[in-house]
Amino acid sequence: MPQESRTITVSLAADPYPVLIGGGLLGDLGFFLLERGIPSGTRVLMVTNPDVEAFHGARALQSLEASGFVVRTLVIEAGEEQKNPATVAAIHDAAFAHRLERSSLIVALGGGVVGDMAGFAAATWLRGIAVVQVPTTLLAMVDAAIGGKTGVNHPGGKNLIGAFHQPKLVLIDPLVLATLPEREFRAGMAEVIKYAVIGDGILFRDLEAAAERDPSGGLASRDALGPVLLQRLLERSAAAKARVVAADEREGGLRAILNYGHTLGHAVENLSGYGTWLHGEAVGLGMLAAGDIAVAMGLWSQADQDRQRRLIAAAGLPMDWPDLDPEAVLVSLQADKKVRQGKVRFVLPTGVGSVTIRDDVDPTTIRAALAVATSIGAP
Amino acid sequence: MPQESRTITVSLAADPYPVLIGGGLLGDLGFFLLERGIPSGTRVLMVTNPDVEAFHGARALQSLEASGFVVRTLVIEAGEEQKNPATVAAIHDAAFAHRLERSSLIVALGGGVVGDMAGFAAATWLRGIAVVQVPTTLLAMVDAAIGGKTGVNHPGGKNLIGAFHQPKLVLIDPLVLATLPEREFRAGMAEVIKYAVIGDGILFRDLEAAAERDPSGGLASRDALGPVLLQRLLERSAAAKARVVAADEREGGLRAILNYGHTLGHAVENLSGYGTWLHGEAVGLGMLAAGDIAVAMGLWSQADQDRQRRLIAAAGLPMDWPDLDPEAVLVSLQADKKVRQGKVRFVLPTGVGSVTIRDDVDPTTIRAALAVATSIGAP
Ligand SMILES: NC(=O)c1ccc[n+]([C@@H]2O[C@H](COP(=O)([O-])OP(=O)(O)OC[C@H]3O[C@@H](n4cnc5c(N)ncnc54)[C@H](O)[C@@H]3O)[C@@H](O)[C@H]2O)c1
Ligand SMILES: NC(=O)c1ccc[n+]([C@@H]2O[C@H](COP(=O)([O-])OP(=O)(O)OC[C@H]3O[C@@H](n4cnc5c(N)ncnc54)[C@H](O)[C@@H]3O)[C@@H](O)[C@H]2O)c1
Ligand SMILES: [Zn+2]
Ligand SMILES: [Zn+2]
Numbered sequence: 001m002p003q004e005s006r007t008i009t010v011s012l013a014a015d016p017y018p019v020l021i022g023g024g025l026l027g028d029l030g031f032f033l034l035e036r037g038i039p040s041g042t043r044v045l046m047v048t049n050p051d052v053e054a055f056h057g058a059r060a061l062q063s064l065e066a067s068g069f070v071v072r073t074l075v076i077e078a079g080e081e082q083k084n085p086a087t088v089a090a091i092h093d094a095a096f097a098h099r100l101e102r103s104s105l106i107v108a109l110g111g112g113v114v115g116d117m118a119g120f121a122a123a124t125w126l127r128g129i130a131v132v133q134v135p136t137t138l139l140a141m142v143d144a145a146i147g148g149k150t151g152v153n154h155p156g157g158k159n160l161i162g163a164f165h166q167p168k169l170v171l172i173d174p175l176v177l178a179t180l181p182e183r184e185f186r187a188g189m190a191e192v193i194k195y196a197v198i199g200d201g202i203l204f205r206d207l208e209a210a211a212e213r214d215p216s217g218g219l220a221s222r223d224a225l226g227p228v229l230l231q232r233l234l235e236r237s238a239a240a241k242a243r244v245v246a247a248d249e250r251e252g253g254l255r256a257i258l259n260y261g262h263t264l265g266h267a268v269e270n271l272s273g274y275g276t277w278l279h280g281e282a283v284g285l286g287m288l289a290a291g292d293i294a295v296a297m298g299l300w301s302q303a304d305q306d307r308q309r310r311l312i313a314a315a316g317l318p319m320d321w322p323d324l325d326p327e328a329v330l331v332s333l334q335a336d337k338k339v340r341q342g343k344v345r346f347v348l349p350t351g352v353g354s355v356t357i358r359d360d361v362d363p364t365t366i367r368a369a370l371a372v373a374t375s376i377g378a379p
Numbered sequence: 380m381p382q383e384s385r386t387i388t389v390s391l392a393a394d395p396y397p398v399l400i401g402g403g404l405l406g407d408l409g410f411f412l413l414e415r416g417i418p419s420g421t422r423v424l425m426v427t428n429p430d431v432e433a434f435h436g437a438r439a440l441q442s443l444e445a446s447g448f449v450v451r452t453l454v455i456e457a458g459e460e461q462k463n464p465a466t467v468a469a470i471h472d473a474a475f476a477h478r479l480e481r482s483s484l485i486v487a488l489g490g491g492v493v494g495d496m497a498g499f500a501a502a503t504w505l506r507g508i509a510v511v512q513v514p515t516t517l518l519a520m521v522d523a524a525i526g527g528k529t530g531v532n533h534p535g536g537k538n539l540i541g542a543f544h545q546p547k548l549v550l551i552d553p554l555v556l557a558t559l560p561e562r563e564f565r566a567g568m569a570e571v572i573k574y575a576v577i578g579d580g581i582l583f584r585d586l587e588a589a590a591e592r593d594p595s596g597g598l599a600s601r602d603a604l605g606p607v608l609l610q611r612l613l614e615r616s617a618a619a620k621a622r623v624v625a626a627d628e629r630e631g632g633l634r635a636i637l638n639y640g641h642t643l644g645h646a647v648e649n650l651s652g653y654g655t656w657l658h659g660e661a662v663g664l665g666m667l668a669a670g671d672i673a674v675a676m677g678l679w680s681q682a683d684q685d686r687q688r689r690l691i692a693a694a695g696l697p698m699d700w701p702d703l704d705p706e707a708v709l710v711s712l713q714a715d716k717k718v719r720q721g722k723v724r725f726v727l728p729t730g731v732g733s734v735t736i737r738d739d740v741d742p743t744t745i746r747a748a749l750a751v752a753t754s755i756g757a758p
Pocket of ligand 1: 049052078079080110114137138139143146147149150159176179
């Protein structure tokens with residue numbers, strides 16, 4: 001057993017599940033499945049990526065087999081472009097070939113792409129079999145793996161095809177982040193900062209302490225954080241996500257606050273062309289712009305916006321709003337899923353740890369925020 | 380409003396929904412959507428088949444548009460072979476093209492194939508949008524449209540890909556059966572007889588009365604039944620299905636009794652080659668054989684088995700067990716989804732209106748039942 005580990009519960013009425021967080025837990029994956037009531041002998045399909053499989057596959061497999069699970073591994077090429085119905089079909093084919101039954105299990109070992117696809121394949125095989133999420137990117141640990149949103153992309157848009165399907169268990173082992181490319185780590189940190197701003201002042205101050213030690217990189221890597229702070233950030237982020245999910249399992253309302261930074265972030269992703277920005281990088285830019293909008297609307301102070309800015313800088317995330325036509329951004333906002341009856345909904349900060357949802361943001365205010373972001377960001 | 384109509388409620392804890400049954404209701408589809416709280420102006424994608432669209436599409440469309448719904452119709456070729464992921468993708472494409480939102484609706488106007496596919500497409504678009512089932516075959520009215528099982532076939536087997544997704548509303552208009560081919564009607568009657576045997580002695584006696592009037596066709600067509608008895612059969616069958624579904628939404632246990640006649644029925648379907656038997660015809664054969672097994676095991680009387688046999692005959696269903704290698708049947712049973720830990724589970728009648736589930740049926744008993752069925756059935 002690892003020295004320090006913690007369990008957070010996602011308290012859903014129907015089927016609460018644990019999120020285990022601790023260095024080294026991956027080596028005990030099989031044990032934790034047994035502990036969760038999944039019997040030895042259960043057939044398991046483990047879905048993963050080539051890199052993840054190369055670095056961590058053996059450890060997971062060994063642990064599962066040592067506990068008596070009957071495992072088959074399916075390795076899927078990495079990349080967002082794999083997140084489509086054809087890959088789901090490939091997972092279903094493997095599920096059939098491995099003779100998965102209703103009581104069988106899919107284990108998603110990888111980042112958000114693997115988690116979303118494998119989760120959706122589990123949701124739709126035999127009308128839903130169990131899935132266990134073992135996230136291996138920072139983003140998946142704090143966000144994608146928790147909450148039961150699964151799905152794949154449609155040519156018309158991201159995540160249009162999907163289902164809610166809560167995992168049986170989420171197992172987070174920070175040690176696997178040792179092999180994660182640092183750019184991916186930084187992108188995940190954007191979501192950690194998001195949780196701090198939308199609902200966790202304590203997390204915010206933890207992040208500030210690290211940012212003060214090293215303003216240009218204190219939040220940018222696993223090594224800069226150190227294991228103790230990393231464990232703490234993971235715990236607080238997972239707890240924040242778990243709270244929101246428990247309060248609003250199916251995105252009726254509250255869950256919308258998780259979209260902080262995402263409204264403009266998605267516009268950046270859509271307009272910049274595939275592969276220019278990682279999701280978290282775009283979210284960082286979106287939070288910067290949302291903060292400026294909130295300042296312009298008198299919702300929060302310039303001082304707090306500067307504090308947010310310092311965290312994003314310490315995470316080594318891009319600070320320069322990209323050179324995009326503001327009118328194209330406005331059009332892109334209209335096409336977003338978060339539009340209701342033609343009104344764009346913004347999550348805007350009102351203080352460190354609190355946000356509000358507004359659908360009355362003036363296009364002029366948006367244009368001005370984009371201009372501010374560009375001029376400040378310019379070198 | 381039609382002269383005689385009735386509402387049965389599927390009493391699910393989370394989201395109970397009504398099943399409306401009455402001649403002429405299709406012409407009021409739009410009204411009933413409004414009544415169910417789906418606002419005028421909602422975007423609706425109506426999925427249907429060529430024949431159904433030709434006979435009943437205009438009526439449905441007119442009613443929807445008169446109530447202010449924004450409708451687009453997608454016509455899909457008929458046939459079980461269409462029930463696959465490619466057709467789901469086509470429905471998703473239409474959902475995208477018609478700009479369906481989370482609050483939009485899919486209407487399934489057709490038999491079980493349309494209902495299963497459109498229901499699954501709704502379950503997986505934007506992580507689940509509403510579906511309204513408007514069944515147009517007898518089988519879909521009494522079975523497929525009620526209960527939230529949706530899905531499509533995988534090359535490895537029927538309905539392997541799917542999800543539970545309860546409809547918002549089920550609207551059953553017996554008048555649409557006027558255009559249903561009679562063989563399809565007879566196949567649906569097998570499921571009505573199933574409900575009678577597994578749980579509704581009153582329904583059983585209603586069926587017997589019609590069978591006594593005409594032993595070789597009293598249950599075989601809409602005309603033979605007449606509108607009053609048809610309405611009554613639909614109500615009792617829908618109520619039977621609704622009860623079982625409410626007690627066991629996700630097939631944890633009780634719902635298994637709905638598989639009466641289906642264990643051997645599926646073997647007949649699988650071994651006879653595609654298109655030989657309609658599902659309901661195979662279920663009829665399966666009920667005959669299951670009845671013989673129950674008699675052999677001393678679970679129910681030969682007299683009751685004879686009563687069941689008379690109903691199946693009066694429905695004009697096939698009575699001759701097909702010329703299949705009994706050993707092939709036994710192998711096929713093992714491959715069925717209803718196998719648990721290698722044991723085949725049979726639903727067996729213990730009286731008119733009651734069944735039991737057994738996983739200890741001796742292969743010798745099965746072989747004997749198949750021989751009995753063949754010899755009795757032989758001309
Ligand atoms: N379901 C949700 O609630 C939710 C929330 C947020 C994001 N998402 C989805 O998550 C996806 C993005 O996920 P992501 O950022 O994790 O990207 P990703 O899954 O594409 O992983 C990024 C890259 O890192 C590699 N990798 C992963 N773990 C590694 C490790 N430990 N060592 C070395 N390499 C490793 C992968 O092979 C991949 O190349 C998007 O598709 C997004 O839509 C889902
Ligand atoms: N979801 C469930 O719980 C459930 C239960 C039982 C069966 N099913 C599924 O239902 C399917 C079988 O459904 P089905 O028996 O309704 O067959 P079907 O949907 O294939 O319809 C049979 C034929 O009748 C035509 N048709 C339908 N209504 C008509 C009408 N009123 N007038 C003229 N023609 C009409 C159709 O175009 C089709 O050619 C199978 O795929 C089965 O797996 C699902
Ligand atoms: Zn995000
Ligand atoms: Zn059936």
